[in-house]
Amino acid sequence: MNAERWARVEAILAEAMDATPSDRQQLVRAACGGDEALHAEVVSLLAQWETDPEYLAHPLVEVPAATRDRTGEAIGPWEITHLLGRGGMGEVYHAVRRVDGAVQAAALKVIRRGRDSDEVIRRFRLERRILAQLHHPNIAQLLDGGVTPDQQPYFVMELVEGTPLTTWCDDQRRGIRERLALFLRICEAVEHAHQRLVVHRDLKPGNILVTTDGTPKLLDFGIGKVLEGTESFGTSIETRTELRLLTPEYAAPEQVTGGAITTATDVYALGVILYELLAGEHPYRRPGMTRPDLEAAVVSEPPALPSARIPGNVAVAHARGLDPSTLARTLAGDLDTIVLMALRKEASRRYPSAAALAEDIRRYLDGRPVSARPDTIGYRVRKFVGRNRGSVVASAAIVTALVGVAVTSVVTSRRVAREAARVQAERDKALEVRSFLLEMFGATGADQAVGDTVSVRALLDRQRAQLNVAYAGRDALKADMMEVLADGYDRLGLYREAEPLAREALALRQRVLPPDHPDIGASLNLLGWILHERGEREEAEPLLLEAVRRRRADSTRAPEALARSLNDLGVLYNATQQYPAATAVLREALAIRRATVGDQHRAVGITANNLAAAFYLQRQLDSAVTTQRLALSALQAAVGRDHQRTTVALSNLAAFRRAGGDAAGAEADYRELLERQSRLQGRDHPVTARVILSLASIVAERGVRDSSSALLAEAEGLSREALAAFELRLGPDHPMVATTLDRLAGVVSARGRGREAITIQQRALAVGRRSNPDTGQVVRGMVGRLAALWRQAGDTAAAKALSQQYGVPRP
Template identity: 40%
Template sequence: MKNVPTGQWKRIDAIVDGALDLEPELRAEYVRKECAGDRELQKQVNAMLGAGDVAGAFLENEGPEMLGEMRDAVRKAVEEDEDSLSGSHVGPYKLIRPIGRGGMGQVYLAMRDDASYTRYVAVKVIRRGMDTDEILKRFRMERRILASLAHPNIARLLDGGATEDGLSYFVMEYIEGQPIGEYCDANKLDVRQRLELFRKVCGAVQFAHRNLIVHRDLKPSNILVTQDGTPKLLDFGIAKVLNPNLAGYTMPMTSLDMRVMTPEYASPEQMRGGAVTTASDVYQLGILLYELLTGSRPHKTEGRSRKEIEEMVLSTEPARPSTAISQISPETANTRAKRGGTPGGAVESLRKTLSGDLDRIVLMALRKEPDRRYASADLFQEDIRRYLEGMPVSAQTDSVGYRARKFIERHKVGVAASTALAILLIAVTVLAVRFALVTSEQSQRIALAAAKTEQVSRFLVSTFQWANPEFSLGETVTVPQLMDRAVVQIDQELAGQPELQSHMLMELGIAYREMGEFDASERLLTRALAMRRADPETPRLDLAASVFQLGVLREWTGEWEEAEELFTESLALKEAEVGRQDALISANLNSLGSIHAYTGRTEEARAMFDEALAIEAATAGTETRIYSEILGNQGWVLHDEGLLNGDDAQLEAAERAYQQSLDIQLRLLGEQHPNVASMYNNLGSLMQDQGRYDEAEAMHREALALRRSIFGDEHSRVANSINQVARALYGQGRIDEAEALFREALDHHLVSLPPGHPFTARGRALLGTLLVDKGEMVEARRLLREALAVFRSSLPDGHPWIAQAEEAMAAANTPAE
């Protein structure tokens, strides 16, 4: 297939992509229809598919024995065919010699060899024996990823296609350079120069992240530096695509996929087979910086087995870079100091340079918990910039509260107890940070702050020791039992310390609320607020926090009028303390705007969301959880207004806002997060309202599955998702299936929410409307009457839920003809 025009390649690509997503027996007919009589096109497509058909069953079984066979096949292919293509042509490119090798393909130095011009390029060709369906899809995904990334520090894609015998290939710019570590050593770059070079690498990684691509294999050999000092990021062969529009095909997370990594540079979550997000790339960037600064990796993996490396990465904390440079032999240390351009080549001088801020920056990127690392590659490089400019950095050492948590984890707390622990220890972190800020002005109060924080840590340790089998005598300790015990201990051990006691009560109240235990949450949040109102020494922001958290509970329980009063009060308290332009204000405006949206005041809601978005962007940036939530709420208002006005442009703007919000959340929070489920739900609702019922059903089922995995079966959010799936089925005319789900959702809502909650009434109205269509008027009228009674007492006149229920009631009361 020589000299195939670019336009023809695009057609071939599109057809092959579609065929690979079908069962093998359906492909021939699909190709025939898509090629529409173009025999040459059909021949070219079949050539690219043919090799995959020969080895079609290779990866059907992904057990350890099949992985062994796969390794043997790769080894054999390497031994027999490593240089088999040298001297041959692929398209207009002559392959000169192999210059690299990966898990899927061989990379050749090549030269464009036609009348157009002469140019050296790098050509990656899929290996013989590796051209199965799954590998072909991954290989083509790498090509698609590179096509989407135009950045000065990422190797560019130039061309692509297939050889005459059907082996896929793509063509990249040829980077004549050295791996980044070798470049730094050969050119004797000092610490500052290495940091500046590393910042450019972070910029390339951040660009990929903005395009929803996680590299997953960042290491020195995949970052070449050219003679003029330009770093180039290579090899997206195992990259993960978070953007379904780019992916076209979603690569399944199989046992094979989890093993595709470089263990020495893998993050803890990669080792565990957990969710891989942009935080995994931040971790690998941390390893890279550690190696650039010290000459060694944070874990001594040389000569160790995969299992030993995994255990080390998951359980061992790396030494500080300044310590690592001191722990190696004097000869090696002096060599590293000299090649690093340290004045005089002294190890002590390098150690002093690394100690302090650089130690903290590197170790923050290497934290084992993804949510405790830098939130983005951009924030990582920004902290380095601040260090280089002599400014304070954001990276800090672990708090007392965090160390307390690690102590508890070492004492084998049960799974249920660990869940509660993760919720409750927020309290320690907040207290530690706040005390440090409040007391930094006066040294005598610093000691008091440390004592208070340590006391909270001891309190939590004593609480969670109850889950230790030594104390529980082998009985299973449930989350509610553990939290109830914590309440008792708060009263016993923190009595006479209203500041600590009220804070812990509030945090426990939040934990109960998140679990859907609204009565217990009500008791604790109300009590914490009363204590803070009664204490004239309560800091204003603490009082505002208690008012706000009780407002969130009122929002969740459908008491929207009281929620609005509480959010308004907390906003006034915060504004009096920090002014209007603060991230605390944007979060509060977002919650207040939500109440306006719930109650049909979309104009006021839109104004609040607009202001909140502007404040958050100016004070915290656009890559924050709050920013994504506000953006999603903006989409909510546009969605409602678009329906009310019949305005397709507003609905399209709503979908863009929802999608942008989802993109940020996927980058920051990963795929297994409640906020991601909520955004799937919003997108599904929009599709539903546009009559895209099949798409809506798929999106709502995704949200439902995610919520069930997070909350279990009895949570109100799960019931909300069941209702949404039922709405999509109803729209498709699948009445009986929809009715069963509407009834299931209503049963869940009656258990998980107060009887007068608008969501419960909404469930009655949806079921009643369906029963009208079925002609079951008696039950329909009862359900609609109950729903309207709640709507009229809690929602303003003209709310769409009222109008829809009244319309259904009118139909139910109309005599049959």
């Protein structure tokens, strides 16, 4: 057979295959034109084809559907200019958009569509706000993101042209100090992201590009979280492949073992990168190593000292402008210790933050003593046993395993390390959630985060759902987590979710901890506080008193804990009109806080705010305004103007001023506050509702004074809105509901709807009696107003009966 003849065979075969079976024989004979050999060949091959048309039709391998090149397409405002590259997750394009006449170029990453891309999109929407707030000169900015017209998720990032970190340093033959200086800038960028709750999860030299002017830029921040754990990459087989593709070289032990990812995960990756920058070698990777070998090493093998990798390695030393022995001497000591501290297997024993790692490097550069200490086997054993004291059998086995490290098999120590990583991961989980919540509500950046309650709530709900499964048999840990969750729900104003968790956490701790353990005091305080917020003040007071008692006994060790309980008790006293008692405890709390944390701290702001309220409620207006100014300046310094607590403090100052007769100024303040609150926390948040109610009162007063039906109508609308929010978020029997009904009755009466006002005032009284069982001043006021409404309606008998029932003299 030759090529020419084959071409004829192929042509005749093609015609025959296209023909119907009945025509085939005749067609072939005609086509062969009497060439018997050709005819025989074609008939023979045709027979093969007819017997087995599927032969070799199913490939030994199958490939994913072809990915497109989207050059020239438009995605949102972006025009795709050309393909920059393809990776496991999809394609990266160069894209441009026009903003105010200028052309902006960017890198647009299209994530290959898979079964779970809806999940990716959902997560991306949750994360986007947070990612968009990462503004740092060394972090490639997330610009945009969404879904392409054909439903593939995409991200748009700042376009960075540069060289991977390690390559750049070697190409430029950067010395050790220059490398450290560059690394410091990377640490700062990572720290910036961590403070905004973004963990990178996939830091590696390839994700850190150095531009031509020597600026390091971190790519893909936060993207790992969006993509993690989703099956978003084509077929299931490929998914598995993709997940396995995540660079194990820079993965922390907790990533290999499936543990919790925290900021410490990034600290670990920074440690690996620093190791390579200094020693030119990876801590574990060796030629011929398979992936499982590498993963096992990450989990269980102690890395060699960076300085120990240098002898004989002339190329590495040369790239650092040194000879091997000088380089080894430079690395030995502090730099070795710093790197190994970042690389510790247990997340909690690494540097607590990228900033702490950076600080140690700065100390080294300045010639000061570093904070890192060499690890010791004895320490590791102690820590491990400490963490496992609940299980005597397990810890005994582990001690044996660790002490006998030199003789036990690799398999055993590997298993032990995995166990250690697992226990650590659980502890980290609680810490992660706690630090997440603290960041969301705490000292920094809370104004933007608080609006994003959806993602916080989702996190809380998810953790709560896993409580019983995840912490079965580990009660102390479970109580920690419940406490964190109760605190989180409380901070979201979801008191009904918070209360049962706080109760259970307290009960668990009382059962499993020694009776005088400080955690029990913390639990008493939290539950008392949540009950207070729910309006269950009778039950709350003894809990808070007990918390104060316990914490006073322990106040030398933890003065700030005592201050917290005193503060919370003071708030409760304010709410129950025990003003002198409130003043006393709040004064003490404020003194402790000013002494321990200084006047620029949010804790001072909070307690000063509460003390000012106590003064105000006792009509000591001068003290109230003075103290409130301290509160405001502390909060503005500590948490910024837009923070919820700052807005509350402002609101109070407005109220105090209003009490001083400046109604117009106060109304303007409240309107501004309402705008801020609605934006920050949503209009139905209890705190926003309080602002609405205050505004309603002022508007109503003005409406009465000016006989303005428009103002009265606005006041009624505002009051009803506040009422709905309180009922929804605090429950129908909350004192705030009574107060709001009370005010609403006044407005409705002023609008000339007397009978309706009576009904509302009756409801106010009923709720007020249920929520304030001592039938104190508040209820007496309501009774008086109800009686007045009856009289206005002409029913003096009902008014008289009511007054007699409550023993209230006629006003």
